[in-house]
Amino acid sequence: MGQRVPHVTGYLTEHFADDAFGTLAGYRARGGYETARRVVTGMSPAEVIETVKASGLQGRGGAGFSTGLKWSFMPAETDRPKYLVCNADESEPGSFKDRILLERGPHQLIEGILIAAFATGAEKTFAYVRGEYAFPADCLERAVAEAREAGLLGERIFGTDFRHDIVVVRGAGAYICGEETGLLESLEGKKGQPRKKPPFPAQFGAFGMPTTVNNVETFCHVPHILARGPDWFRSIGTEKSPGHTLFGVSGHVVRPGLYELPLGTRLDEIIFEHAGGVPDGKKVKGVIPGGMSMPILPAGQLDVPMANEYLRERKTMLGTGGIIVMNEDTCMVRVACVVTYFFRDESCGQCTQCREGTGWMNRIVERIERGGGESEDLAVLLDVAGKMEGATICAFADAAAWPVQGLLRHFREDFEAHVRERKCPFPASFEL
Numbered sequence: 324m325g326q327r328v329p330h331v332t333g334y335l336t337e338h339f340a341d342d343a344f345g346t347l348a349g350y351r352a353r354g355g356y357e358t359a360r361r362v363v364t365g366m367s368p369a370e371v372i373e374t375v376k377a378s379g380l381q382g383r384g385g386a387g388f389s390t391g392l393k394w395s396f397m398p399a400e401t402d403r404p405k406y407l408v409c410n411a412d413e414s415e416p417g418s419f420k421d422r423i424l425l426e427r428g429p430h431q432l433i434e435g436i437l438i439a440a441f442a443t444g445a446e447k448t449f450a451y452v453r454g455e456y457a458f459p460a461d462c463l464e465r466a467v468a469e470a471r472e473a474g475l476l477g478e479r480i481f482g483t484d485f486r487h488d489i490v491v492v493r494g495a496g497a498y499i500c501g502e503e504t505g506l507l508e509s510l511e512g513k514k515g516q517p518r519k520k521p522p523f524p525a526q527f528g529a530f531g532m533p534t535t536v537n538n539v540e541t542f543c544h545v546p547h548i549l550a551r552g553p554d555w556f557r558s559i560g561t562e563k564s565p566g567h568t569l570f571g572v573s574g575h576v577v578r579p580g581l582y583e584l585p586l587g588t589r590l591d592e593i594i595f596e597h598a599g600g601v602p603d604g605k606k607v608k609g610v611i612p613g614g615m616s617m618p619i620l621p622a623g624q625l626d627v628p629m630a631n632e633y634l635r636e637r638k639t640m641l642g643t644g645g646i647i648v649m650n651e652d653t654c655m656v657r658v659a660c661v662v663t664y665f666f667r668d669e670s671c672g673q674c675t676q677c678r679e680g681t682g683w684m685n686r687i688v689e690r691i692e693r694g695g696g697e698s699e700d701l702a703v704l705l706d707v708a709g710k711m712e713g714a715t716i717c718a719f720a721d722a723a724a725w726p727v728q729g730l731l732r733h734f735r736e737d738f739e740a741h742v743r744e745r746k747c748p749f750p751a752s753f754e755l
Contacts, residue, residue: 330578330580330581330582330597330598331582331583331584331597332583333567333583333584333585334547334567334583335424335428335431335540335543335544335547335567335569335583336423336424336427336428336569336581336583338353338428339423339427339428344427344428345426345427345428345429345430345462345466346430346466346469347430347466347469347470347473350428350430350431355430355431355434356430356434356437356475358434358438358546358549358550359434359437359438359441359475359481359546360481361549362438362441362549363437363438363441363480363481363483363485364481364482364483368399368441368442368443368444371438371441371442371549372391372394372395372442372443373391374391374548374549374552374553375390375391375394375442375545375548375549375553376389376391376392376395377391377553378391378548378553378556378557378565378566379553379556379557379563379564379565379566380541380544380545380548380556380565380566381564381631382537382538382541383420383538383539383540383541383544383568383569383643383644384410384501384537384538384540384541384643385415385538385613385614385641385642385643387564387631387640387641390537390541390545393525393535393537394439394442394443394535396523396525396535397443397444397445397525397533397535398525398526398533399444401533403532403533404446404447404532405443405444405445405446405532405533405534405535406445406446406447406448406449406528406529406530406532406533406534406535407436407439407440407443407445407447407448407449407534407535407536407537408448408449408450408451408503408506408507408510408524408528408529408534408535408536408537409432409436409448409449409450409451409489409537409538409539409542410451410501410503410506410536410537410538410539411425411450411451411452411453411456411459411460411463411538411539412451412452412453412494412500412501412506413453413456413501413539413643414453414496414497414498414500414501415498415501415614415615415616415642415643415645416614416615416645416647416665417571417573417611417613417614417615417643417645417646417647418571418614418642418643418644418645419571419573419581419645420539420540420568420569420570420571420581420643420644420645421459421538421539421540422456422459423569423581424539424540424543424569425452425456425459425460425462425463425539426458426459426462428543429462429463429465429466429467430466430469430470431543431546432463432466432539432542432543433466433467433470433475433476433489434545434546435541435542435543435544435545435546436448436450436487436489436542437475437476437480437487438545438546438549439535439537439542439545440487441485441487443535445487445535446486446487446488447487447488447489447490448487448488448489448490449489449490449492449510449529450463450467450489450490450491450492451492451494451500451506451509451510452491452492452493452494453494453496454493454494454495454496454497455496457493460491460493463491464491467489467491470489471488476488476489492510494506494509494515495509495515497509497515497669497671498665498669499515499516499517499669499670499671499717499719500515502517502717502718502719503524503536504517504518504520504524504717505517505518505671505717506536507524507528507529507534507536510529511529511530514671515671516671516672516673517671517673517716517717517719518716519716524536540568540569544556544566544567559585559586560585560586560587560630561586561587561628561630561632561633563630563631563632564586564587564630564631564632564641565586566585566586567583567584567585567586568583568584568586568629568641568644569581569582569583569644570582570583570584570588570593570629570644570645570646571643571644571645571646572593572594572597572598572646572648573645573646573647573648574646574647574648574649575601575602575605575607575648575649575650575653576594576598576599576600576601576602576648577598577599577600577601577602578597578598578599579598580598582597582598584597584629586629586630586641587628587629587630587633588628588629589625589626589627589628589629590610590612590620590625590626590627590628590629590646591625591626593629593646594607594610594625594646594648598646598648601648601650602650605650605651605652606622606650606651607622607625607648607649607650607651608621608622608649608650608651608652608653608655609621609622609649609653609655609658609733609734610622610625610646610647610648610649611645611646611647611649611726612627612629612634612639612640612641612642612646613634613639613640613641613642613643613644613645613646614642614643614644614645615645615647615662615665615726616642616666616722616723616725616726617639617640617641617642617725617726617729618638618639618640618725618726618728618729618730618732619639619655619658619726619729619730619733619734620637620639620729620733621733621734624637629641629644638729638732639725639729652749652751652752653749653752653753654692654737654747654748654749654752654753655730655734655737655738656688656691656692656737656738656741656747657692657747657749657752657753657754657755658730659688659726659727659730659738660685660688660689660692660755661755662723662726662727662730663681663684663685663688663689663723663727664685664689666681666684666685666719666722666723667681667682667684667685669719670719670720670723671719673716674714674715674716674720676710676711676714676715676720677711677715677719677720677723680707680708680710680711680720680723680724681711681720681723683707684704684707684708684723684724684727687700687703687704687707688704688727691738691741691742692741692747692755694741694744694745694746694747695745696738696741696742697742698739698742700742701731701735701738701739701742704727704731705727705728705731707724708723708724708725708727708728709724709728711723711724712724712725737749
């Protein structure tokens with residue numbers, strides 16, 4: 324089975340230390356699929372959707388949209404087949420929560436998918452797994468085969484007229500396919516690039532059919548909400564952001580790993596109490612709170628609760644919950660080089676602002692790092708980022724612009740020192 328990464332567990336991961344939990348027998352021994360059975364045999368689809376709406380569950384893929392509301396967009400009456408898509412294309416640097424869910428609890432995911440399929444009337448789910456996730460994809464395929472052999476997928480599930488099946492699809496390693504319409508294009512065998520909207524996937528999704536796309540972690544919350552009720556779920560986390568989520572902590576910390584905690588847990592608590600703080604007595608310099616596309620926070624702003632309503636006040640967001648910690652030796656210009664190179668390399672090239680803007684920013688920050696920067700370069704960087712934001716088909720250009728804006732907002736002095744000294748003034752930093 325997969326690595327034992329989690330250090331703090333809750334309702335999503337509490338059984339992940341048990342290898343048997345990844346098997347059908349082990350999952351059923353813990354009560355697995357009983358909630359799905361109760362839902363399919365005793366509730367209406369509308370009741371399920373209203374329960375998920377009432378829970379306040381937000382999508383855990385980064386956007387944070389209401390899951391129940393998203394399900395309600397699927398047309399109730401249609402003569403076309405309806406589909407679900409499970410977005411397991413976890414490519415955001417700093418994020419690894421879905422990998423662990425796929426490896427350690429694939430049947431929990433399948434049960435969540437079954438409940439969502441019943442609620443939306445979907446007859447098939449396409450589980451699109453990141454190309455580099457070979458082992459997680461194997462785990463999911465084994466679990467799907469087990470569920471199908473046990474009659475939990477296919478025709479007449481739980482002895483009813485409900486039918487559903489899951490097809491596991493492996494991606495080819497493109498970050499842009501984590502965007503839901505780029506994923507749909509790739510799923511159909513086309514170049515992975517986002518679609519113009521409208522139409523939205525609920526009207527015209529996979530293969531032109533009504534489709535709802537949810538992230539792996541989002542599906543995994545669903546059986547727990549239907550088992551314990553929306554009031555239980557709302558009793559955890561914050562008023563606007565209920566429930567647990569999985570924080571992947573990496574970088575300069577003593578105990579990197581996956582931590583299941585309530586939304587609203589303070590960032591400094593996660594870093595210093597759960598992840599053990601920074602090694603070797605070093606101080607924190609900056610923290611990316613939600614995967615590389617989220618703007619960085621400086622050391623003085625780590626007392627923020629990890630929920631979007633609080634993070635937005637500090638001009639950043641929760642994203643995928645991938646927390647990247649950087650110590651006092653870190654050169655933020657080199658961080659900008661890494662970030663801009665990644666987005667330059669991963670842009671699908673469809674929109675001019677994104678295609679040209681990502682490359683332009685990367686060239687500027689690399690020139691600054693090499694000692695050839697000028698003071699006006701900083702103004703150009705902000706100008707380019709500002710013209711990318713909100714100007715493209717999908718949010719990729721925003722995701723590329725935000726980290727640069729955050730780095731200049733909080734660590735402008737690092738950039739100015741490079742320009743002034745014509746070299747990197749942080750000899751102990753990581754090397755490019």
